[in-house]
Amino acid sequence: MSRAPARWLERALLPGSPAHLKKSVTMTSPAQKLTPFRYLKWRWLHFRRSWTDTRADRIPSWSRLFLRAYFRLLGLVLLVAVMLLLVLAYVLTPGVVWHAFDVLPGGGVSMILVGCALPAVVAYRWMRPVWHDLVIIRERASDFTGGRFNTRAQVSHSVILGPLARMLNALAARMERLIAAQRDLTNGISHELRTPLARVRFALEILRQPSSTAEYDHALASIAQDVTELDELIDMSLTYARLEYSSLQSNLEPTSLVAWFNSQLTDATLMYADKQIVPQVEIDETAQVVMDKRLMSYAMRNLLRNASKYARSRILVGLSVRHGNVEIFVEDDGTGVPESEREHIFNAFVRLDRHTAGYGIGLAITRLVLHAHHGRIGATDPVTLAGARFELSWPVGVV
Template sequence: MTGNNKLLAILGNYKPAPWRGRYSLSRLFFNFYLLVMGSFVAIAIFADFVISTAVKGITDDYTSRFMRGTVLLIEEELFRKPRSEWPRTIEALDRKFAYKLEIVDRWTLSLPAAQAEKLDGGELAIDAQGDIIYHRLKQTPQILVVGPISPERNPEYRRGMPLDLRISLLTWSLIGVCLAIVVWLWVHPVWRDLEAMRQTARALGEGLFEARAPIMRSSAFGPLAETLNGMAERIQRLIATQKELSCAISHELRTPIARLRFALEMLAETHDAAEGERLSRMMESDLDELDGLIDSSLTYARFEREQPELHLAEVEIAPWLEEQVEGIRLLGRQLELQVDTDALPPQLRVDLDRRSMPYAMTNLLRNAIKYARTRIRVSAEIVGDQIQVHVDDDGIGIPPGERERVFTAFTRLDRSRDRSTGGYGLGLAIARLVLEQHGGNAFAGEAPLGGARFTLSWPLSQNVTES
């Protein structure tokens, strides 16, 4: 089984796995909302704790100064009367204040060391919650306790919830609603983009390689969608190329294989040594044709599939063209091959890949040798920022309507299948692939010699990397 058939078989048998725990939009929203809101509340509580701890001393000092006058007035009112009347006096005063008043013995209190020291030193002491004040009544063991606020006497507490707590709850509710709106506005387009990409990936997994991800509403998924579409395009192109190669190669193999089978049958039946030698030469020629077809097909598939990285180098173009022509001059036999670089500046250097560009040049020269009658001319010129190399022949030429089609793989304009001009229709396709990798193009036209002109065009200067 060929690599293409294996790939198609795998894709045909592929079944998308069920999405376990698939998130719906509401679930994604609530999970993200709870995460954000929980983090926000945790940060707010921590910040409140830090701030409260930092300002506690300041708050306690402010409370002491604020309540000192009231406490001293209550103390003076008590000392105007005998100590036996203090309970009745404090009870009468207690009914006039919003916070609770009482007198206790010093030994009944358990305060932090710092507050106990203040209390014994005649200053106001405050409990850990900051809502009860303690004051020692002069040098007696009696302690005046002021607070906490009595719910029965304060109208704000009669509703069952302190005002500051109600304000806090209302504030947090408004923050929660605003945050929910913001999270929804952020999550909804993200979910739509994720769902669109999921549908595209699922279609690709089912073998629908024409599927493409739509334009993403979220900029975060734009590059991912472009990458996915690029991958789908490349897979679609590779599969199409493999199908085309498989069909074309299968078709091209029939002729030499049929001739080999016919020659074998004839060889088995003949007893003439000369005829046997002729059939053997035919079979050897067919084997060479098969070898050439396979080599050309592999070269085309490699350039089409891998898009190999270019290793550009600066090359003096005139000697390089002479070298390419000399390497193939023997195949031209009686043909006249000329190289004309007079239109180029002296010692002009251009950037090209020394490994791949000879493929393009050799294929153009081989094509010209097939169709030229007496003469082939290779010339070069500068057009704008491009270097253009022309290969002209004096053959039959190419009709204008067919000049683009000849660069399609396995396309041959001649209808003959003989070995002189048959070819495989891959040389020009390989030449165009090489030039596209160089950022240029290969195209056909009419030659001044009367036949066909094939032109390789690519930028004079590119980023040069070491090979």
């Protein structure tokens, strides 16, 4: 069986094909050769079905696309030819124009044939690459519908379909990343829930038969602390999921940068009284920027909280505006972050030190907050102190 009949045979067996067509196809053995009559019949039935089927999931028809382009070009050619003949007839008289047709090889018939064949060639050369790109994009869209987001559509150089293919690939990459983030979030939450739940279960066993009043009170306090820890974990997980899966639409508003920065340091000084927090402000106190105060305050508190965990005694916090970007750094005199782990620590539920409190999700949320502001965050080499240094920046925006 030739390749072309085999392709039409395969399409004839698709859902929605006429019943008599399916019957005739299934009764034909693959080993038998198609007769010219039966092949033409299949072609005609497929052509008729492609022009009469109005379902949303119908198979795209090359003949429909080609004929539409051909008739449009043919109409344009006829319009130009008629206008040209009218102008020539007005200038040279109709008799001269008619005589010119007679002296041509083949007469006016040859001109008609050329006028009909030229649009067909142009329509084929124009629409065939477009049809090829459409088929590829349709196949990739079918893969995405089936959950195979690792496939990508071939990027076309067409000015029409090229952006569509790139958008489709971006959508697949986005969905693939969201699915991976959902899997990591689910695994991380299930892992982090085990420890506080185990402590709550142990405390409940003590409450059933406490040996003393002190042990009873200690068990109640332990349960209260674990419940608070679970509530914090759920809140942070919801915040991470909201930033990761949403379109990251921030509530941007003009904010006095120095006043906001000073309020963050004041709160941190009260909470971490055992650490010396030294500010370095290099901008005018009246400067204003556009940002989401709630999200950016969360990111700033997270950096200061991490610095207080690992710092020995001193934390250096700087604020400046350079090249149209707000730049903040938080540097401590702790043990620092190994260079090999400086990118890895921004992933969710990653902790370098399992002995300290936390869930390893704060820096992941901070990075999402900076992405929502079209900014960045990174861990760099320390400049003044000997510990870790985190730098974040985002555009000032229009006030």
